[in-house]
Amino acid sequence: MAKCDLSIELDQPNRVYHEGEKVEGVVHVKVDSSVNCKGLVLSTGWKTHGRGNVASGSVEETTVFSGQWTQGMHYEYRFSLPAGDWPQTYHGKFLSIDHYVEAKAKIPWAFDPKAATPFMLRVTQLPSWHAEEFRQILKKSNKPQIIGLVLLAVFFVPQLLFTGWVGAAVLIVLGSVAAVYWLKQKFLPRYLLGTPNLHVQEDTLGPGSELVGEFIVRTRKTVVPNAITIALRGTEVCVSGSGSNKRTHKNVIFEQLQQLQSNTPLQAGSESRCPFSFQLPEDAALSVDVNENSLIWSIEVEVDIPRWPDWSKSKPIFIVPADEKRLDAASDQSVAGVTTSSVQFGTEKSKADDSAKEDSSPAMAGGVTFVETVAQIWAVRGDRGPLEMVVDAVTGLSFIVEAQVERRLLYAGDEDPHVYRDGYAVWAFYPEPKLPLVLYVPHDLGDEFEQLGRGIWTGKGVIVGWDSLHGRLQIKLDSIS
Amino acid sequence: MxxxxxxxxxxxxxxxxxxxxxxxxxxxxxxxxxxAELAVVEVDYLIRMLGDPRQAIQFIGECGRGKTTRMLKLRANLPKSSYTYIPELPPCPPIVYGNPILVDEAQRLPRSARRSVLRSQCPLVFATHKDLSKPLRKHGYRVHTEHIGKGNGPELVCELLNRRIEASRLRSGLIPVLSIEDAESLVAEFGNDIRGMENNLYLKFQEILEGRIDGEM
Incomplete structure (x- = not known):
């Protein structure tokens, strides 16, 4: 078999790149027999490696050559590609993140030859779309835990109807365990301590800055704790495998403890304030959360009460690039790029919703075409936050859809509410860019799809969501009857 | 990469x-x-078998022995195939028509999904912890069963772990090599549990990198 060697040489392999900068270099190609290259594709992007399932993202892709390569020749192609803006290069024990320039030659052989070389990216400010994601995380962390209890109740109570006494017995045992846990972890410590408060001045900080806060407690009874300790921790959290093979790997990369008080009485009814401050290291790793690979910072206070269950509370801290201001300030800039696009979609949608009320049919997409929608989704498909925003904005809109059919689904899943009764689901993709789609086909279009085989189908459909498991836009096709 | x-x-x-x-x-x-690219498994004879639409293959074995690796290798070599992993907890994901249909953790298929798969009239490949030959035969399939893990001897372990090192090569020149003696001691410690060996080597490698233990790479 003919051999094609690709290699990448960066002009400055040891340079630290920043967002907005270009990575420049040359790709070398050596072939030992003449071959027709359908495209030499160069790209920049990032990838995690380590204990967690691999997460990756692309920045830019460009085809620098297509045509004939002649036997024995050595070709060189210069490139200049954007370095990307997130996440920053990081090397830890369980989690590492690297940015790469990758070259791939599309040739009519079994495997496309490829090469990649890493470069270092340091981020100086949070991308605007990422600031939005952070705000979502902050919102989530403030949600009351009662939601979990309500969901549990919704799940367990109907089970009782089917499982009778056995189910009731299991529920009583589980309930007792939960009650003991609650008593030990929540009720008893609070019985003595009241409702202590862990307050930090700023929860979003840059490396090298000072984390300042206070632990405030007004006890119900006079307590002499063995110690009140506070810890600042940075932890790598990675998930590997899935289902029964799923494992969570944790590694503490930074830990600093402070004893706020020991053997000093906390007088009943009077407020005790224990201020604390931590100096974050200059090289503190930035907070990251990329699909089952995260770097989490937190502050945790623990009150060690003699002969009584201890009390503890943890609060997330977000380490962002040093010259990044508070998220509130960052949010002012988040109207550019993707966010702007989704706002446009949102406006279109609300207009369309108004018209839908009048004729009670699915909202038509106004000025937005399916091509534009696909382009928007394609541009953000690797970034969960912006993707959700765009999909939310277009959900419910009706389009003239063009799709290249891939395969019919044998089984559409237990709980897929979009599948028509007697209908089925088909995997397809938009012709260019090749955005994967799921089409929910009504029974009366069955024959049409049967005859179509793997051809291109055009017709009307409504966007109903995003299949995050398979990365596909879900479209419910209109019935002709 | x-x-x-x-x-x-x-x-x-x-x-x-x-x-x-x-x-x-x-x-x-x-x-x-x-x-799939780094798998050291022979699948050509299985691909020939799967030319028959009434053929079913099941890989039975414990976790970490190579069932999924075989499935992924088959998928890479059979462009018309479909691969579905069934998670431990519902809902069951969609299963796509394919030739063949590959189902990982097939013992977890809910009744309705299993019925759809068995009635598909497509060749089937199951990775499973439980022998599913009975329902397969009942639906007219010829069943070929492979018990995975028994062949994971020192030679195979040596080859596949060295492939992984090679796949992490930075440039031409020398890279660390795992000797057959190393592989023998890994087999003595972990039996045929490849995943256990990989986890152990990951941590050892990190410790050597951090200078916490001496080691020749």
Whole structure:
């Protein structure tokens, strides 16, 4: 078999790149027999490696050559590609993140030859779309835990109807365990301590800055704790495998403890304030959360009460690039790029919703075409936050859809509410860019799809969501009857 | 990702693994495509079998022995196939028509999904912890069963772990090599549990990198 060697040489392999900068270099190609290259594709992007399932993202892709390569020749192609803006290069024990320039030659052989070389990216400010994601995380962390209890109740109570006494017995045992846990972890410590408060001045900080806060407690009874300790921790959290093979790997990369008080009485009814401050290291790793690979910072206070269950509370801290201001300030800039696009979609949608009320049919997409929608989704498909925003904005809109059919689904899943009764689901993709789609086909279009085989189908459909498991836009096709 | 850097390119000082001529810890998690690419398994005879639409193959074995790796290798070699992993907890994901249909953790298929798969009239490949030959035969399939893990001897272990190191190569030149003696001691410690060996080597590699233990790479 003919051999094609690709290699990448960066002009400055040891340079630290920043967002907005270009990575420049040359790709070398050596072939030992003449071959027709359908495209030499160069790209920049990032990838995690380590204990967690691999997460990756692309920045830019460009085809620098297509045509004939002649036997024995050595070709060189210069490139200049954007370095990307997130996440920053990081090397830890369980989690590492690297940015790469990758070259791939599309040739009519079994495997496309490829090469990649890493470069270092340091981020100086949070991308605007990422600031939005952070705000979502902050919102989530403030949600009351009662939601979990309500969901549990919704799940367990109907089970009782089917499982009778056995189910009731299991529920009583589980309930007792939960009650003991609650008593030990929540009720008893609070019985003595009241409702202590862990307050930090700023929860979003840059490396090298000072984390300042206070632990405030007004006890119900006079307590002499063995110690009140506070810890600042940075932890790598990675998930590997899935289902029964799923494992969570944790590694503490930074830990600093402070004893706020020991053997000093906390007088009943009077407020005790224990201020604390931590100096974050200059090289503190930035907070990251990329699909089952995260770097989490937190502050945790623990009150060690003699002969009584201890009390503890943890609060997330977000380490962002040093010259990044508070998220509130960052949010002012988040109207550019993707966010702007989704706002446009949102406006279109609300207009369309108004018209839908009048004729009670699915909202038509106004000025937005399916091509534009696909382009928007394609541009953000690797970034969960912006993707959700765009999909939310277009959900419910009706389009003239063009799709290249891939395969019919044998089984559409237990709980897929979009599948028509007697209908089925088909995997397809938009012709260019090749955005994967799921089409929910009504029974009366069955024959049409049967005859179509793997051809291109055009017709009307409504966007109903995003299949995050398979990365596909879900479209419910209109019935002709 | 196979790295083939240009021979004359200068060194990359900031990359911790560069001193071993690697770009990452070789024993970390891989993408599914990488797993298929690096698998040391013979699948040609299975592909021939799957030419018959009434043929079913089941891989039975404990976790970490190579069932999924075989499935991914088959998928990479059979472009018309479909692959579905059934998670431990519902809902069951969609299953796509394919030739063949590959179902990982097939013992978890709910009744309705299992019925759809068995009635598909497509060749089937199951990775399972439970013998499913009875329902397969009942639906007219000829069943070929392979018990995975028994062949994971020192030679195979040596080859597949060295492949993983090779796949993490940074540039041409020397890279760490696992000897047959190393492989024998791993087999003595972990039996046929390949995943256990990889996890152990991942941590050892990190410790050597951090200078916490001495070790020849």
């Amino acid at each position: 196979m790295l083939t850097p240009y021979d004359k390119s200068p060194s990359i000082d900031w990359l911790p693994w560069a001193r071993f001529n690697l770009h990452r810890n070789p024993f970390g998690e891989l993408t599914q495509d990488e797993r």
